Amino acid sequence: MPAKSRYRDFCRTAPDVPVFAQAWYLDACATGGAWDVVLAEDNGRVAAALPYFYKQKGPFRYVTMPPFVKMLGPYLLPEFRGVLKKEHLLLEALIKQLPRFAAFKQNFYPTATNWLPFYWLNYRQTTYYTYRLNGLHQLPRVEEGLNRNIRRNIQKAQQQVRVVHNLSAEQFYQLNKMSFDRQGLAMPCSWAQFEQHDAALAANGARQMFFAVDAQERIHSAAYLIWDKQAAYYHLSGDDPALRESGAGILLIWEAIRYASEVLGLACFDFEGSMLPAVERIRVQFGAVQTPYFFVWKYNSRAFELLEKLKR
Structure with missing residues (x-):
C-alpha cells in the first residue's frame, strides 16, 4: 500500500x-x-x-x-x-x-x-514561539488572568457590536483581505484557495467563524477558529480599518477562547504564534504562555x- x-x-x-x-x-x-x-x-x-x-x-x-x-x-x-x-x-x-x-x-x-x-x-x-492559554477547563480562572486593558477593550466592544457566526466564508475572506490591504501587503491566498481550505474544515467539523457586527450591520472584525482533539487555534482574523477603534478584534479573541472552552471542551487555546513585538504583547495580556x-x-x-x- x-x-x-x-x-x-x-x-x-x-x-x-x-x-x-x-x-x-x-x-x-x-x-x-x-x-x-x-x-x-x-x-x-x-x-x-x-x-x-x-x-x-x-x-x-x-x-x-x-x-x-x-x-x-x-x-x-x-x-x-x-x-x-x-x-x-x-x-x-x-x-x-x-x-x-x-x-x-x-x-x-x-x-x-x-x-x-x-x-x-x-x-x-x-x-x-507560539503563545498558548492552557487550563481552559477552568475558564473563570483564565478570565481572572486577563490584563485590565483587555477587559476594557472587551467591555467597550460589547457596547457597540454583537457576535454572530452565520455570515459567509466570502465575507470573512474580504475582511481578512482588508487587513493586508491596510498594511500594503499582498494577500497570501486567493479566494479559490481559501474556499477550498474552508470547505475541508467545514466538512470535517473543525472550524467556526466569528463576526462582530454593529446595529447598522457593519462588520467590524472577524476571526476564524480551527481545532483538533488537543487544542483550538486562532487561525485567521481581519478588521475593517475604518472600524478598528471599537475593540471588536479583542472581543472576538475572547469569544473564541470561550467557544474553545465551553463548546469544544478543549483545555488549550493556541494563538498560532507571532514573533512581532506588538502582537506578542496582546497574546501575553490574555495570559498566554510563551511556548517554543x-x-x-x-x-x-x-x-x-x-x-x-x-x-x-
Missing part, C-alpha cells in the same frame, strides 16, 4: 494527530505543490510519520510549509514519546527515507521536542541556497 494511503488510515486511528498534519487538511492546502509522507514502523505497525509538502522552482525541488499550515514535522505515537532511544530510532528512520531535496524547511509542532537526530544528520534549527517550537532546515544544494539568499 502506498505511504499516503497508509498514512490516511493511520490518521484515523492515531489519538492526537494535529489538524495541520491530517491527510484531509493537507489535501486542501497543497496548492502550488504536492504533499507526501514517510513512515516508520515498530513491530510491523506504523509508529511515526513525517508528512511534508514540496514545490518545484526551475530544476530545484524543495520542502517548505504549505499555505494555511503553521506547524508540521514528525509525529510519534504517544507511547514512543519521551523514550529517547526509541525516539531516536524512529526519527532516524523517517529522515533517511526522505527523498533528496534542494532544501528542507519545516516548522515542527510544539510537542516535537527532540530534533537531535536531525542535528546528527546536519540539519539546523531555530527556536520560534522548532524551525528545522537543511540545504542540500548550494546553488539553491545562494539563489534564496539573493532573493532575500
